Amino acid sequence: MPRWAAIGCVPRTVEPEHDPGLTQQASPSQDCNRLQYDVGVRMSVTSDGQRLGWIGAGRMGAAMVRRLVDAGREVEIYNRTRSKAEAVAGDDATVAGRPIDLADRDVVFTMVSASADFEAVVLGPDGLLSGDGPAPRVLVDSSTVSAESSQTVRDAAAERGTALLAAPVSGNPAVVAAGQLTLAVSGPRAAYDDVLPILDQLGRGVTYVGEGEVARLVKICHNVLLGVVTESLAEITLLAQRGGTTREAFLAFLNDSVMGSTFSRYKTPALVNLDFTPTFTNPLLLKDIELGLDVGRQLGVPMPVAALTAQLVASAIGAGYDKEDFATLLLEEARRSGVELTSENADVSDGLDAEDA
Numbered sequence: 314m315p316r317w318a319a320i321g322c323v324p325r326t327v328e329p330e331h332d333p334g335l336t337q338q339a340s341p342s343q344d345c346n347r348l349q350y351d352v353g354v355r356m357s358v359t360s361d362g363q364r365l366g367w368i369g370a371g372r373m374g375a376a377m378v379r380r381l382v383d384a385g386r387e388v389e390i391y392n393r394t395r396s397k398a399e400a401v402a403g404d405d406a407t408v409a410g411r412p413i414d415l416a417d418r419d420v421v422f423t424m425v426s427a428s429a430d431f432e433a434v435v436l437g438p439d440g441l442l443s444g445d446g447p448a449p450r451v452l453v454d455s456s457t458v459s460a461e462s463s464q465t466v467r468d469a470a471a472e473r474g475t476a477l478l479a480a481p482v483s484g485n486p487a488v489v490a491a492g493q494l495t496l497a498v499s500g501p502r503a504a505y506d507d508v509l510p511i512l513d514q515l516g517r518g519v520t521y522v523g524e525g526e527v528a529r530l531v532k533i534c535h536n537v538l539l540g541v542v543t544e545s546l547a548e549i550t551l552l553a554q555r556g557g558t559t560r561e562a563f564l565a566f567l568n569d570s571v572m573g574s575t576f577s578r579y580k581t582p583a584l585v586n587l588d589f590t591p592t593f594t595n596p597l598l599l600k601d602i603e604l605g606l607d608v609g610r611q612l613g614v615p616m617p618v619a620a621l622t623a624q625l626v627a628s629a630i631g632a633g634y635d636k637e638d639f640a641t642l643l644l645e646e647a648r649r650s651g652v653e654l655t656s657e658n659a660d661v662s663d664g665l666d667a668e669d670a
Contacts, residue, residue: 363511365389366415366449367422368434368441369456370397373482374424376489377455377515382406384514389415391434411439420508421449428462435466448473451504453512455480455496460526467500467525476504479525481532484516485592491665493517493575497535499528530608536601539576539593540622540639546577547643550584551650561585561659568664578664580640587644587656589637598639599626 363386367378370392381388382405391409392398398408412434415421421441425431431454435441442448452475454463467477478500488494494516498505505521512519522531553563564581567573582588602623609616625642632648634641647654 362387363419364417365420365422365511366409366418366441367391367424368412368415369422369424369426370401371424371426372486373489375401376486377422377424377482377494378406380489380492380494380515381511386511386514389418391415412441413439413444416441416444416449417447418449420451420453420511423452423454423456425456425458427456428458431456431458432462432466436469442470442473442475448475450474451476451478451508453478453480453498453508455482457481457532458529460529463526463529476501478504478508479528480512481528482516483532483535487592487663487665488579489516493665496520497522497528497531499523499525499531533601533605533608536598537605537616537619537622540598540602540626541618542576543580543598543639544622544625544642544646546580546584547640547646550643551646551652555650555652559585559657559659561657561661564661575664578662580663581661582663583638583640584643585657585659585661587654589634589641589644591636591638593639594636595626595630595639595641596635599623599630602626 365381365386365388367374367381367388367390370378370390374392375397378388378390378401382401388406389409390398390402390406391412391414392401395408395410402408409415423431423434423441425434433440435452436443441452448470452466452470454466454477463477463479470477478498480496480498482494482496484494495518496512496515497520498512499522501524502521509519522528550560550563554560564577564584568578568581602619606616606619606623608614609619625645626639628649629639629642629645632645634645644654
């Protein structure tokens with residue numbers, strides 16, 4: 314079976330007699346544990362004073378955990394490099410020595426670099442679920458990991474009565490700090506409903522997209538669109554400049570029009586002043602577009618625009634733009650057009666100056 318073929322399919326469900334409105338995903342070997350877990354979550358996870366754990370204090374994880382601390386949440390943090398966790402904790406959070414030390418927390422978040430890291434911090438030696446003692450009621454993973462790795466952890470977590478929510482995010486540390494982060498979440502609906510007040514404190518938009526690993530696919534779809542939109546934005550911005558206006562003037566008009574967006578505003582300083590400090594690189598973007606194309610082939614969805622975008626991103630990587638921000642697609646478009654770009658040194662906003670109410 315193709316690895317994405319089962320996404321969106323809902324396994325059989327169990328409906329507790331004493332709570333007909335509660336339905337949860339379960340396998341025959343997990344019925345008892347999952348039933349006890351879901352009823353317990355509904356009664357106690359929504360209570361005040363939830364004790365939170367956080368694994369992964371890199372740039373993105375640090376920014377997200379600061380949101381929770383600033384909102385008055387009690388958070389204990391683990392990071393492989395302890396000094397990074399200590400830098401985030403300050404006076405408002407505590408630092409754990411091992412992932413397993415967070416096992417008695419009600420809800421634990423993970424934000425790590427790769428699938429292997431995710432499995433290690435949860436299932437490996439001293440991992441969050443490696444002991445025989447208590448286990449979190451809910452594990453929320455916002456890492457960029459494969460659906461296969463996530464399912465492995467999901468199955469192991471279910472054996473311990475822990476629900477896994479896949480919660481990939483859209484944004485970067487600056488977006489998080491501005492309160493503009495958005496999350497797509499999949500997994501048991503009861504667990505999602507109960508931790509939603511915590512998720513809401515991370516940004517401005519949280520969307521439940523379905524059961525299982527479907528949020529991983531939603532994030533891939535998001536990043537495919539990210540590539541297509543950025544390539545198109547680079548092309549039309551260069552066209553406008555070649556026709557006689559400045560990039561600053563064109564993007565000011567665009568951003569105030571119905572075509573303007575949070576994203577076009579956010580990328581305006583890069584496109585105008587050629588500041589390509591990386592937020593997301595071309596190799597990472599290409600990887601996600603190719604994942605999307607792979608899913609498209611498996612599900613029978615033609616994606617010709619995305620396929621062309623993948624080639625253009627690959628061209629930018631071949632031209633040497635492999636470490637800078639993916640907005641360097643503008644530079645590659647300029648090279649193909651025979652245009653030499655210079656910074657316009659304009660005072661332009663990224664649209665993240667103030668957090669939305």
